[in-house]
Ligand SMILES: NC(=O)C1=CN([C@@H]2O[C@H](COP(=O)(O)OP(=O)(O)OC[C@H]3O[C@@H](n4cnc5c(N)ncnc54)[C@H](OP(=O)(O)O)[C@@H]3O)[C@@H](O)[C@H]2O)C=CC1
């Protein structure tokens with residue numbers, strides 16, 4: 001090298017993960033597998049039922065979860081977990097949050113050493129109050145853990161509609177020195193293409209809190225809409241829901257500003273805006289007076305906010321974070337509270353400052369004039 005030549009300090013370019021296991025062939029797992037396969041990567045999609053794998057491999061369609069959407073080539077569906085994980089450079093877990101600990105235990109014997117694990121499920125573990133990444137860290141030490149989260153309805157993503165999401169991992173010291181080689185960047189590169197636009201974050205706590213809490217707030221929005229209220233109410237719940245997310249994220253060591261991103265405010269806006277959201281839809285049906293067993297015409301549908309209303313409020317109690325909207329949803333869903341009375345009480349709480357920095361709280365001036373339902 002001549003003396004005059006600049007010394008290159010740049011690292012060799014990073015590369016996306018090419019061989020990826022997606023565990024869970026429901027709507028979101030199949031949509032993520034489609035994004036990755038469209039980008040030219042080798043995807044093994046694990047479904048627990050062999051008949052579903054036969055349909056996906058044979059007909060390039062997942063009729064139960066994404067009817068009418070033809071899946072790209074490059075997806076190999078399998079119900080053999082060992083086969084799904086064999087040679088995987090990274091793993092996306094996309095089964096409901098309540099299944100995560102069992103999934104980790106089933107994965108353990110077959111996981112390639114050090115393979116990063118990204119969670120695309122959203123929630124807080126029920127008994128432990130752990131964020132899902134903490135469950136993975138406990139069950140599968142030695143594997144970097146992260147999350148993919150944002151405003152992403154599965155069918156729209158599978159159809160390649162423009163969609164953005166955040167890929168967050170805990171950054172190790174080595175990742176900070178060489179961020180382009182971090183699992184977050186490499187997975188973002190794998191997902192990036194067509195309509196899918198990822199962003200990268202190192203605030204895993206903030207990202208996970210947004211995903212877990214937004215489903216509970218979406219149920220609240222649905223309940224209030226179903227009970228007859230409209231846009232003002234929804235905007236108030238979304239905005240105050242963001243405050244609840246920020247408080248929880250900060251108390252757990254995350255950043256408040258992460259909550260204003262795709263995985264917090266973004267996903268909250270999406271799921272509180274339409275009954276395409278299963279969480280909003282459940283709340284809406286309950287708000288209209290449909291008994292829980294008759295919601296979704298009695299079908300067993302994954303509604304994460306229903307389980308997470310309990311786990312989020314339990315966690316908030318344990319660490320002393322007030323989350324009145326989540327509390328109200330939990331009371332209605334699981335403690336037999338009357339929906340209208342519970343929301344009337346939510347609205348008649350003592351007046352607070354916004355933001356809460358003033359530490360101000362005084363009684364509602366007209367507690368004898370509660371919220372009127374059925375007259376809006
Ligand atoms: N759908 C969406 O738009 C989005 C969903 N998510 C999140 O993704 C996660 C999965 O949801 P989603 O794909 O929508 O759900 P679906 O209802 O579409 O699919 C659920 C999947 O989980 C599998 N499953 C259910 N129970 C178990 C179990 N005990 N062990 C292993 N697998 C099981 C089902 O298998 P089987 O068919 O055999 O029952 C199915 O493959 C949730 O946390 C959700 O919040 C995140 C972003 C978007």
Ligand SMILES: O=C(CO)COP(=O)(O)O
Nearest residue numbers: 150151152153277278279
């Ligand atoms: O998380 C989702 C979109 O980002 C899906 O929301 P639902 O589970 O409410 O359908």
